[in-house]
Amino acid sequence: MSAALLSQLLNGLQYGLLLFLIASGLTLVFGVLGIINLAHGSLFMIGAYIVFFVVSKVGSLWIAIPVAVICGLALGALLERFLFRHFYDREHLDQVLLTFALILIFEEVRSLLVGNDFHSVPVPAILDFSVPITGTFSYAAYRLFVIAMCLVVAAVLFYWIERTKMGAIIRAAAEKPEIVDILGIDARRIHLVVFAVGAALAVMAGGLAAPLTSVYPNMGSGLLIISFVVVVVGGLGSVSGAFWAALLIGLIDTLGKAYGSSLVSLPLGQVLAALASMSVYIVMVAILLFRPTGLFGRRA
Amino acid sequence: MSSSHMLPQSWIGWCALAVGALVLAILPFYVPSYYVGLTTVAMIAAMLALSVHLLVGGAGMVSLCHGAFYGVGAYTVFFLSPEGSPQPTWLTLPAAMLVSGLCALVVGALSIRTKGFFFLMVTLAFGQMLFTVLHDTKLGGGTDGAYLAKPILSLFGYTFDPMSLPRSQRSFPAYYVALGQLVVTYLALAFLLRSLFGRVLHGIKLNEHRMEALGYNTGLYKLGAFTIAGVFAGAAGHMWSLQSGFVNPELLAWHKSAEALLMILLGGINSLAGAIIGAFAFTALGEVALSLTDRKLLVQGLVVLLAVIVLRHGIAGIRLRDPRRWLQSIRSSGKWPNLTVRKPVQEARQND
Numbered sequence: 001m002s003a004a005l006l007s008q009l010l011n012g013l014q015y016g017l018l019l020f021l022i023a024s025g026l027t028l029v030f031g032v033l034g035i036i037n038l039a040h041g042s043l044f045m046i047g048a049y050i051v052f053f054v055v056s057k058v059g060s061l062w063i064a065i066p067v068a069v070i071c072g073l074a075l076g077a078l079l080e081r082f083l084f085r086h087f088y089d090r091e092h093l094d095q096v097l098l099t100f101a102l103i104l105i106f107e108e109v110r111s112l113l114v115g116n117d118f119h120s121v122p123v124p125a126i127l128d129f130s131v132p133i134t135g136t137f138s139y140a141a142y143r144l145f146v147i148a149m150c151l152v153v154a155a156v157l158f159y160w161i162e163r164t165k166m167g168a169i170i171r172a173a174a175e176k177p178e179i180v181d182i183l184g185i186d187a188r189r190i191h192l193v194v195f196a197v198g199a200a201l202a203v204m205a206g207g208l209a210a211p212l213t214s215v216y217p218n219m220g221s222g223l224l225i226i227s228f229v230v231v232v233v234g235g236l237g238s239v240s241g242a243f244w245a246a247l248l249i250g251l252i253d254t255l256g257k258a259y260g261s262s263l264v265s266l267p268l269g270q271v272l273a274a275l276a277s278m279s280v281y282i283v284m285v286a287i288l289l290f291r292p293t294g295l296f297g298r299r300a
Numbered sequence: 301m302s303s304s305h306m307l308p309q310s311w312i313g314w315c316a317l318a319v320g321a322l323v324l325a326i327l328p329f330y331v332p333s334y335y336v337g338l339t340t341v342a343m344i345a346a347m348l349a350l351s352v353h354l355l356v357g358g359a360g361m362v363s364l365c366h367g368a369f370y371g372v373g374a375y376t377v378f379f380l381s382p383e384g385s386p387q388p389t390w391l392t393l394p395a396a397m398l399v400s401g402l403c404a405l406v407v408g409a410l411s412i413r414t415k416g417f418f419f420l421m422v423t424l425a426f427g428q429m430l431f432t433v434l435h436d437t438k439l440g441g442g443t444d445g446a447y448l449a450k451p452i453l454s455l456f457g458y459t460f461d462p463m464s465l466p467r468s469q470r471s472f473p474a475y476y477v478a479l480g481q482l483v484v485t486y487l488a489l490a491f492l493l494r495s496l497f498g499r500v501l502h503g504i505k506l507n508e509h510r511m512e513a514l515g516y517n518t519g520l521y522k523l524g525a526f527t528i529a530g531v532f533a534g535a536a537g538h539m540w541s542l543q544s545g546f547v548n549p550e551l552l553a554w555h556k557s558a559e560a561l562l563m564i565l566l567g568g569i570n571s572l573a574g575a576i577i578g579a580f581a582f583t584a585l586g587e588v589a590l591s592l593t594d595r596k597l598l599v600q601g602l603v604v605l606l607a608v609i610v611l612r613h614g615i616a617g618i619r620l621r622d623p624r625r626w627l628q629s630i631r632s633s634g635k636w637p638n639l640t641v642r643k644p645v646q647e648a649r650q651n652d
Contacts, residue, residue, distance in 0.1 A: 036417055038558075086609070092420060093362045097565050098608045100558040104601030112595065225428045225554070228421040236417065270437060277436040281429035285410055288422065292413050 003137035008258045009251065014143050016250020017150035021205035022223060023230040023242045024157060025198030031174040031237025032194045035084055036092060038099035041224030042106040043199050045217075047072060047206025049110060052119050052215045061124045061211065068207040069200050076199025080192050088191075107217065116217050121210040146208050153204070154243060161239055170194060174237055226253065229284050234294050241296025253280050305502065306357050306493050306572040317486075317573060324479055328472055336471045337543075338587065343478040344539050346579035347485050348556070349563040351532035353575040354489055356564055358498060359525045360505030365407055365423035367556025368430040369400040369530040373537025374547045375434065376400070378441075378448040386449035389477075389542070393451070396538035397531045403430065404530020405523070412522045415508075427554045435549040445548025448541060474543045481539055482576070485532055489572060492528065501525055566607055567615050577615050 026040050047068050054064035083102075087095055122128075123142045130138035161167040173180045173190050181187055206220070213219065226249060234245030260276030275282070287294065308314050324343075328336045348370050355361045373396040380395055381387040411422045435443055492498050500521050503511040511518050541547060550556075559582070567578025582600075589599035 030417060036420060091362075092416060093356060093561060093565065093569070094608055096362060096364070096420065096558065097562055097604060100555075100562065101601045101604040101608065104597045105605070108595050108598035108601065112598075225425060229425050232418065232421050232425065270439070274433050274437045274439070277432050278429050281425055281432075284422070284425055288410060288413060292418075 003134065006133070006137060007139060008254055010139055010143065010147075011258075012251035012254035013247065014147050014150075014250075015254050016247040017147055017154070018205050018209055019223070019227060019230055019250050020154060020243050020246035021150060021201045021208075023227040023234070023246050024154075024239050025201040026227055027231045027234065027237055027239060027242045028170075028194055029198045030231070032170055033080075033084065033191050034088060035195075036095045036099065037084075037198075038096060038224065039102035039106065040198075040202050040227065041220030041222075042103050043072065043075070043202035044206040044209075044220035044223055045110065046075070046106065047203030048121075048210040048215045048219060049114060049206075050203070051207040051210040052121050053114070055121050055210075056119075061121070065204065065207045069204050072200035072203025073196045075203070076196035077192055079199065080195035084195060085188070085191070103221075111217065119215040121215060123211045142211060146212065149208060153201070157201075157239060166190075166193070226280065229280055232284055232294060233287050235296040236294060238294070238296040241294055245295060249280055249283065252283055256280065305570070306353075306498075307490050308571075308573070313573075320576075321479070321483055325476075328469075328475055333469075333471050336475050338583065340471065340475045340478045340543050342580045342583035343475075343482045344536055344543060345560070345563060345583060346576040347478075347482055347536035347539065348533055349560045349567070349575035349579045350482075350485050350489055350572065351529045351536060352557070352560045353564050353572055354492065354525055354529045354532070356561065357569060357572065357574075358493055358505070359501040359522060361412075361522065361526070362420055362561065363411075363423040363526070363529075364420060364554045364557045365411070365427035365430075366529065366533055366560060367554060367558075368407075368427035368552045369404050369533040370537040370540070370556060371434070371547075371549070371552030372403050372430065373397070373400045373534030374541045374551050375537075376534070377451060377538055377541040378446060378547045381449045381451065387451055389451045391451075392541075393535065393538050396534045396541075398534075400534025400537065401527055401531040404527045404533075408523045408526030408530070412519055412526065423557075424554055427552065427557060431549055431552040431554075434552060441547070443549065445546060445550075447546055450545045451538075451542055474539075477542065478539055481535065485535070486572065486576065489532070493572065497521065497524065562604055566604070566611075574615070581615060 022040060022044055025043075026037065029035050029037055029040075050068040050071050051061065051064040054067050055061055058064065079102075083098065087098055123140075127142040127145050129141050131141050131144060132138040159167075161170060169180060169185055169190055170193075173187060177187060180190070202220075230242060230245045230249050233249060234241030234243070256276040256279035260273050260279075308317065324339070327339060331339075348366070352363065352366045355363050355366070376396040376399045377387075377392045380392055407423070407426045411419055411426060414422050433439065493501075500511065500516055500518075503514075503516070504518050504521060508518050537551065540551070563578035563582045564575050565578065566581050567576065568574030585600060585603055586596055589596040593599065
């Protein structure tokens with residue numbers, strides 16, 4: 001395997017795992033709360049900006065990321081308590097518009113507070129080296145760290161959802177909310193926790209991504225759409241579906257982008273390049289045609 | 301004769317619409333030319349909002365791909381007439397409607413397999429796919445967009461050149477074409493909603509399974525509505541290129557669809573004319589916000605937030621006689637959620 005391909009595969013893995021952090025929040029929030037949150041991408045951006053702000057003040061990513069996660073939990077809890085709670089019974093259209101308004105507000109508040117410039121966050125010194133993987137190829141240690149962190153978070157999330165009592169309640173609330181209510185469990189608390197965790201996951205993804213990409217306005221909007229694709233491919237409300245779909249979409253998107261531009265020189269190159277940039281959506285169409293409920297969704 | 305729920309229920313409503321059209325018809329002679337251009341933009345937005353209202357109000361389908369068809373309509377003019385060689389409107393308008401309609405047919409055929417939340421996400425992804433094609437490749441001028449030759453207004457060999465008008469009246473032709481197109485769009489959609497087709501769509505909005513049981517091929521009706529809405533969105537996009545002479549990928553972005561939905565909500569979800577009212581209100585809101593502060597989007601965002609929370613039936617739904625409804629809606633928005641099964645969950649379960 002050539003070094004270039006190996007590095008693209010690792011990039012795809014790392015991108016896919018970040019996608020998982022975002023998409024798992026989306027899919028949980030829809031599955032349990034029935035809410036469409038278009039502002040989920042803005043939470044990613046907020047995470048990156050919090051990390052940028054804390055690193056520029058304190059100078060340490062190891063403080064910045066926990067701070068961002070705590071802020072994400074708090075922000076998610078506030079949003080759920082004061083806004084989303086009142087929208088569970090409302091039409092999809094109202095939810096779409098509410099979250100669209102939130103995107104506008106988040107972006108403008110960000111622009112008021114920190115401006116519209118691009119910022120970069122330095123990789124922490126302890127991880128600022130390359131790990132040799134084969135004789136000729138080495139890979140940035142921070143990217144490996146991101147992969148490891150995402151895997152740890154995914155494992156904790158799985159344990160929480162599948163093995164703890166609260167996870168059982170959450171799964172039950174997604175399946176049969178009225179039974180959970182009848183059993184005397186406070187569904188409001190479950191909703192609050194799920195929304196806060198979903199928000200914190202997106203914020204954490206933004207924080208982890210900050211040293212990789214620069215921090216810039218609207219950085220979450222592209223990822224939002226791809227996360228929606230992940231949720232569709234994986235199956236609605238399924239965390240494990242989101243995991244495998246995120247890996248798949250992450251790899252396809254990275255490879256499509258990396259090799260799409262090299263196709264231009266071939267005959268019909270423009271068309272092939274256009275197809276490569278659409279590869280993720282083509283996968284989604286194929287899934288829709290053959291398995292409309294997603295790879296891991298319940299069968300119709 | 302019965303009337304559709306989306307149309308004015310008495311002659312008073314129709315008269316109000318006619319008066320509105322008349323006011324728009326004489327407006328350019330009384331306001332500075334800047335406002336003529338602004339009103340043209342508002343009318344184009346109104347056409348887009350009207351076309352998506354056929355889906356939302358008519359059939360209960362919330363699509364986030366609609367802005368993409370609008371952009372495709374505008375880009376069709378660009379592909380037909382790159383800068384320098386203008387084409388007549390009688391060629392570009394049908395072409396724009398045809399191309400947008402075809403895109404809508406393909407996207408619709410794939411997305412109506414899904415419902416509710418999935419439908420939203422799938423249309424969002426398709427819209428973004430069309431956006432990506434024009435944004436990432438060099439086909440349509442790439443990221444920055446491109447200038448195009450505005451279509452010429454010509455009919456039966458007689459050509460109309462806006463440059464022959466005095467300077468203060470150069471924006472008039474686009475204005476009146478937009479006004480004419482807006483009136484035609486409204487009447488065409490009103491006709492559609494009154495027809496059997498519109499009634500079946502309304503039935504689907506209320507209960508799709510029941511319509512299926514009655515023997516209607518609901519998928520075909522939904523696909524028809526999606527395609528027709530796409531055709532009208534393409535016509536609105538064509539009008540945009542006629543007015544501005546410029547296209548960029550942002551025309552296709554999903555924000556355009558969200559804005560059109562905002563206009564519908566702002567104007568009133570239960571009336572077709574609400575789309576027009578909402579488009580004018582939204583454009584005016586942006587203009588007022590710009591004159592007050594340079595944070596236009598913040599003002600718009602906050603107003604929309606307020607509208608979603610309080611103004612459940614939009615501007616057209618305000619009844620001055622009964623202020624209690626306002627109080628009621630404010631009160632009910634502060635209540636705890638009740639313990640019945642939630643709508644999206646119900647919907648998802650129906651889909652099982």
